[in-house]
C-alpha cells in the first residue's frame with residue numbers, strides 16, 4: 113500500500129537516552145501497559161467517551177497511531193478502532209500468552225505496547241484494534257501534534273484534516 117503521507121513521519125526509533133527521558137514522564141499504570149505489555153482495567157479508560165475528530169498518538173513517543181473518525185463503540189470497555197492512522201506506524205507481533213493466539217500491536221517507532229487487534233470488527237475493515245487508553249494521547253483537530261522527540265514537521269504542527 114502506497115500512502116504518500118507515511119514518508120513524512122520520521123520512524124527512526126528513539127535512542128536509549130530519549131526512551132529513558134520519555135519513560136520518566138509516565139505514571140505507574142502507563143509504564144505497566146506501555147513498557148511491560150500490561151492491560152488496563154476495562155471501562156476506566158479516559159478516551160471511551162471521546163467523540164471528537166482528531167488524532168490519537170503514542171503516549172510514549174508521540175507518533176500518530178489512530179484517527180478519531182475510525183473509533184467505534186465496541187462495548188468491550190477499551191477504546192477500539194477499525195484501522196490505524198497508517199499501517200507503517202504499527203508493528204504486529206504474534207502473542208501466545210495466556211493460552212491464546214492473539215496479535216499484539218506496538219508502536220512501530222518506540223515499541224510501546226498498545227493493545228491487540230482482532231478480526232471481528234465492523235465494516236469497512238472487519239478489524240478491531242483494541243487499545244489501552246493509557247497508551248494513547250489525543251490531539252483534537254486544529255491543535256498541534258506533540259513532538260516528543262524533537263523531529264519537527266509534521267510533528268509539532270497542526271495536522272491538516
Ligand SMILES: [Zn+2]
Nearest residue numbers: 170173219222
Ligand atoms: Zn511510540
